[in-house]
Amino acid sequence: MNPSMSETKPLSGLSVLLLEDEFLIALDAEEILTGLGAAQVEIVNSLPAARDALKNAGFHLALLDINVNGEMSYPVAEQFAKENVPVVFASGYEMRDPPWLNGAPVPCVSKPYTRDDLKSVVIAALGRA
């Protein structure tokens, strides 16, 4: 983790994996993440692509859409957690009972989200890691 992370740019210099199957949403999310200081945002549109990405590069954060082309992304989230990559879920569902990873509930952000929404969960996720 970058110790120089400012309050307004929690992702300064960090590499983020973005799992989102909708191009326009991914476009928006990418801009927000970049705005939060992310040095690199890798966008993947499927669960296998996300797994491949995990193998190749070291990410500091994963922003995962829960429902990707009708499939749930929990198994992928577990794999990221296993690699100690903090995970944030983005979902269209109301997450009344968020899934747990590494003994704590996974921070969730509900679509559509604003920059501030995403920022607070990103901070929460990075803070736990």
Place this chain on the structure above:
Amino acid sequence: MPLFAEPHLTVTSDARARVNGQAERADQATRRMLERYAPAHVVVGPDNEVIRASTRTGKYLELSEGPPSTKVTDLARRGLRSAVRGVIETARSTHKRAFQREVRVDTGDDEALFVDVLADPLDEVEMLLVFQDTTALRDGTDPDDNAQVDGYSGEDRISHLEDELDETRLRLRTTVEELETSNEELKSSNEEMMSMNEELQSTNEELATVNEELKNKVDQLARANSDLHNFIEGTQVPTIFLDNRMRIRTFTPATKALFRFQEQDRGRLLSDVASRADEKLIDRLARRVLESGTPLEEELVIDGEERYMLRVLPYSDAQKETDGVILVFSDVTKVRQTQAELALNVALARQRTDEIETLYKTAPVGMALVDRNQRFLKINQHFADLTGRPIEDHIGRTLRDIALTLAERMDRPVEEVLEKERAIVNVEARVSVTGGVWQDFLIDFYPYQEEGRTIAVGILIKDVSELRRLERELRRLMGELQHRVKNTLATVASIVNQTVATKDDRVDLVETLKRRIGALAATHSLLTQHDWKDASLKDIVNTEFGPYDRPERIEISGPEVRLPPKHALTLTLTLHELTTNAAKYGALSAPDGRLAVGWEIREDGVEKRLTIRWRETGPRRENDAAIREGFGTRLIRNAVVHDLGGRVEHRLASEGLQCNISVAIP
């Protein structure tokens, strides 16, 4: 002497009478002399019985104790008896006079009497016995001791007396025995009398009882008679008693509803009395019963609406002989009405029952009735279908016997209903009844009561598997919808963000936003028309080109292709940006520009691939770099790739813009 004087007075009357009178006087004198002066005497018969006695014999004879005897030997006073017997025997044996002098007789006083006894046989049978008192002579002269003519010695007397004593003793004994016998007889007579008395007494008591019973009978009879009278007067049943000649014997007051009876009608012929009923018919029936002796029944209709049941019974007298008839009328008007109503109600009830039964059979609900031991009392076909066995298999067997898995869910509620007598409804159960598919059931349990006691439990079971499936589907769809709506909103938010970043002019910004979002909305509509399953590519294209003059400038060609939602939406956005660009800078921006959109489907066994060819002609542009790297271009070149894994070739050729889009479709 007056005895002599009297005849003198009578003699003077007549001479002849005087002669006779002299003879009579002589007899009279003899009689008088015999009566007054002759010694006492008696004449005895052969058995010594006294035939005749003179006066003054009392001094010598007396009645002895015991049964009276006429024998002189029994009658003679004590001391005289042996003398009497002696002289009589002597006289009889000798046929001569015999006598005994100075027999001493105890009179009971101090003085003794001395008597001479003389027996003189009169003939063969009778004998005169004379008693001469010699006491006075003896006292004067005292010659007796020596003057015994027959020479009776002292020893003779003693032996005589001893004989007499023996005889007396014998008689005494006899008498005593007789007395004892008599006494015995008396005693037994007395006992007989006593027992007879007792019998009499018991007979008397019986008679009293019989009397009492008779009195009771009489009372009962009187009561019965009174009851009968009251019954006849008080009964509401019209009844007429006729004798064997059809004459009225009696009738109850209630008959006046049918007959105009007067009290004086008793004894008249029934047919003579005015009636509302058909008298001829009644008369005919009565005669028939009188002849046959068997009862008859006939329903009479009176005045068209009242109905009477006439019962004609033979009237039997005490000898069981038919001696008339009894006519009993029962007003059955109301009964008949009630019967008619009842028949109607029965028909209605049957109809209802049939309806219920039909409902029971055809309702798409399993129905069953189980008793306290959970044995089936009743079950309908639908329930039987659940267990897969015929209805008859269930009756009398328990739920557990038939369907264990169902029973496991129903045991407890059934027991609870029996215990609390309260219905339990909407019990959910997910059961695999026959070991196959799982089914969802909704079960209701109702107490079935008879006479206030819960004797069975009614079970209603509904298969709600389909309902549950639909519910799950609905929940899934709700989730799906939420996901989609949120994604759509996120997409719109992204469009807004991207558009805002590229447009400085507010009007242009709003118009651009409206068109982009509008394109998305149009495809949403197309998808919704087909339950969000798919949309036609042609429809999407046509909708996109809607605002433009097409026939001469736009050529659309391609087979019918149905696109799934994501394909439809991404292609919509892509085609929209292509169209927008064409309208701004390309074929649709100049009057001579032409646009051809064509597509084809190719299948190679592995996948089905759609290829869309976008061809613009005129106006000409300088080069490929003239394509503005704005949001629209980014979208055209990346959306299909990212969202659908497709390929996009987007370039400016010499004749105009060309774009090839290729995606796999399911």
